Amino acid sequence: MQTIISPLLVSHRLSLAPPVPRLLNNYHHRAPTSIRLSSHRSTNSLRLFSSTVVAAAAAAAAASRDSEMATEDVQDPRIAKIASSIRVIPDFPKPGIMFQDITTLLLDTEAFKDTIALFVERYKDKDISVVAGVEARGFIFGPPIALAIGAKFVPMRKPKKLPGKVISEEYSLEYGTDKIEMHVGAVEPGERAIIIDDLIATGGTLAAAIRLLERVGVKIVECACVIELPELKGKDKLGETPLFVLVSSA
Amino acid sequence: MFAAENGLKGDPRLEAISAAIRVVPYFPKKGIMFQDITTLLLDHKAFKHTIDIFVDRYRDMQISVVAGVEARGFLLGPSIALAIGAKFIPLRKPGKLPGKVISESYELEYGHDRLEMHVDTVEPGERVIIIDDLVATGGTLSAAISLMESQGAEVVECACVIGLPEVKGQHKLKGKPLYVLVEPSELDEFC
Numbered sequence: 001m002q003t004i005i006s007p008l009l010v011s012h013r014l015s016l017a018p019p020v021p022r023l024l025n026n027y028h029h030r031a032p033t034s035i036r037l038s039s040h041r042s043t044n045s046l047r048l049f050s051s052t053v054v055a056a057a058a059a060a061a062a063a064s065r066d067s068e069m070a071t072e073d074v075q076d077p078r079i080a081k082i083a084s085s086i087r088v089i090p091d092f093p094k095p096g097i098m099f100q101d102i103t104t105l106l107l108d109t110e111a112f113k114d115t116i117a118l119f120v121e122r123y124k125d126k127d128i129s130v131v132a133g134v135e136a137r138g139f140i141f142g143p144p145i146a147l148a149i150g151a152k153f154v155p156m157r158k159p160k161k162l163p164g165k166v167i168s169e170e171y172s173l174e175y176g177t178d179k180i181e182m183h184v185g186a187v188e189p190g191e192r193a194i195i196i197d198d199l200i201a202t203g204g205t206l207a208a209a210i211r212l213l214e215r216v217g218v219k220i221v222e223c224a225c226v227i228e229l230p231e232l233k234g235k236d237k238l239g240e241t242p243l244f245v246l247v248s249s250a
Numbered sequence: 251m252f253a254a255e256n257g258l259k260g261d262p263r264l265e266a267i268s269a270a271i272r273v274v275p276y277f278p279k280k281g282i283m284f285q286d287i288t289t290l291l292l293d294h295k296a297f298k299h300t301i302d303i304f305v306d307r308y309r310d311m312q313i314s315v316v317a318g319v320e321a322r323g324f325l326l327g328p329s330i331a332l333a334i335g336a337k338f339i340p341l342r343k344p345g346k347l348p349g350k351v352i353s354e355s356y357e358l359e360y361g362h363d364r365l366e367m368h369v370d371t372v373e374p375g376e377r378v379i380i381i382d383d384l385v386a387t388g389g390t391l392s393a394a395i396s397l398m399e400s401q402g403a404e405v406v407e408c409a410c411v412i413g414l415p416e417v418k419g420q421h422k423l424k425g426k427p428l429y430v431l432v433e434p435s436e437l438d439e440f441c
Binding site: 034089109112113116141144146155161162186 | 336347
């Protein structure tokens, strides 16, 4: 049997419900860490930018840490298209939450291709041998990146989904706790990894993923997400691990 | 139909793919020899072969939609979609998709489950392939076919890495062609 919840609207592209994620049209300078990625900029180059960029960069330089945005001298032209392809659904899964829906990004072949390309460009020459993706939306972005950079893909899953022997890490929810699991033997000590998810909110899941991988001796080079919700300060939960996002949604 | 019977007989990639799949006995319960594709994902070459075979097959078939069944279909579908220039549509368990959905129920061994899809994602006449890691009874894929057809889309083929004995000899599922890479791995094939 079939349930049709709403009348069919035939349209080539989905219309977006307001508000659209706001793009941060600037670049946050990050305090130097032990990991130097090729797109990391020195403070000097930021002075060449427009006034809004410099103002933001100066403020950001005063902060101890900031997520690195996928921007270059001016915003990468691919970012605007990616951001506008993300649909916001109000009050899902409960009232008050503005849900960032990436399924519309997946319908836009150029935007999806660009999303993967941006991550691949960033990580391809970094000796990354592991792309870990958090269930379930991390499974959509992680494998294409892994394939393109020659890495293995490691799924990190909710309890009881993985069939073999697992290690697990608990993390806090608003009410109660949850667990994230990984197969024993999937990774080896000394491997360099990135962790992928579609979105970082409170950072609880990503922090647990970091702990899980670090417990088995893996070095997490960076966490990478399509979207960040900066007000929830998820990056603060990531410890020393840098965060890279394409779109920041205030 | 199995890939070996359909142009890929003796293709060494199929053997590599099969060898990379791990069998976990008695998961999720006694009597089931679980075909674990996570080990395939750890083998970059074998994983690439898997995607390449599907891409080679569908590249010139004017496929505009790849639909993947949650969650292991998500591991395979997007890479294929990207390579052939198609949209990726996730088919999910109830309550996961945030927008307006249509849903279809299907039978489990005991009881029922439902598969959901966002509305406004396919247009009538679009050509679709549906991907999952494994096909057993075909119940989930049948539900997926129903969802697509309800939107007026044309399901060209269902594609899976592994096909259980129930489907051997079956070329069609709900009237749609079924394309499978390998048979289930045996316990002693994986060290």
